[in-house]
Amino acid sequence: MNIILLGPPGAGKGTQARILVEERGMVQLSTGDMLRDAKESGTEMGKKVADVMAKGQLVTDEIVIGLIREKLQTTEANGFIFDGFPRTLKQADALAELLEEMGQKLDAVVELRVQDEALVKRITARSTCGSCGEVYNDITKPIPADGKCINCGGSEFKRRADDNAESLRTRLMEYYKQTSPLIGYYYALRMHSRVDGLGEIGDIKAAVAEKLDA
Ligand code: ADP
Ligand code: ZN
Numbered sequence: 001m002n003i004i005l006l007g008p009p010g011a012g013k014g015t016q017a018r019i020l021v022e023e024r025g026m027v028q029l030s031t032g033d034m035l036r037d038a039k040e041s042g043t044e045m046g047k048k049v050a051d052v053m054a055k056g057q058l059v060t061d062e063i064v065i066g067l068i069r070e071k072l073q074t075t076e077a078n079g080f081i082f083d084g085f086p087r088t089l090k091q092a093d094a095l096a097e098l099l100e101e102m103g104q105k106l107d108a109v110v111e112l113r114v115q116d117e118a119l120v121k122r123i124t125a126r127s128t129c130g131s132c133g134e135v136y137n138d139i140t141k142p143i144p145a146d147g148k149c150i151n152c153g154g155s156e157f158k159r160r161a162d163d164n165a166e167s168l169r170t171r172l173m174e175y176y177k178q179t180s181p182l183i184g185y186y187y188a189l190r191m192h193s194r195v196d197g198l199g200e201i202g203d204i205k206a207a208v209a210e211k212l213d214a
Helices: 014-024 033-039 046-053 062-075 089-100 115-124 165-179 181-190 201-213
Strands: 005-006 027-029 078-084 108-114 126-130 133-135 192-194
Touching: 005 014, 005 165, 014 062, 014 078, 014 126, 014 201, 027 033, 027 062, 033 046, 046 062, 046 192, 062 089, 062 126, 062 165, 078 181, 108 181, 108 201, 115 126, 115 165, 165 181
Parallel strands: 005 078, 005 108, 027 078, 108 192
Antiparallel strands: 126 133
16 A cells, blocks of 8 residues: 655654554655755765755755655565655656556555644654654653653754754745645545544544545
């Protein structure tokens, strides 16, 4: 089964994707993670996108479609979770073509719906473990007092360069302008369903599962 998790920054796509990976053995393809990896390893492309990402703007369709194409061609999986991709109509068309070339198709698109005020709160409070990627939140899930990650014991935590109020404003604008039209696109294809992304992670997980298994 191949699915898209759709939703604004901070909606919880990454969190739900990690759960699906663990519980269903699917493979998460996050273009945000791929781009951050490229930036950290200092490739030419990574240098090119760093500034665009920090500002909260979208990287070009060519770059992200290229990243996804390469991953799809080199990864064996019994199902992909697309997280942060597609973000434009052009990317959505490209994804359909890539899957078709592989003799596969998209099965479901789950939109995680969260109001802007909650997104801003979540994102400006967010940090992650530098070793395993476990996500923390200053208010709801603070880093333990002993400074060790609950998942791996690591002691380095990072905040994303684009998790600040100004860049977030741009990311939200880009989402409503460029990405939210995908809701109608997939609705017309009868693939779209919506889940309330505000609440307990376990409840949201159950709601996502209900849509996927319907
Ligand atoms: P979030 O959803 O929290 O904003 P991501 O980790 O998915 O963050 O993406 C971070 C940044 O990477 C985006 O703001 C954008 O600059 C770039 N990016 C990620 N995926 C795409 C994409 N599919 N198309 C264009 N840019 C992307
Ligand atoms: Zn960790």
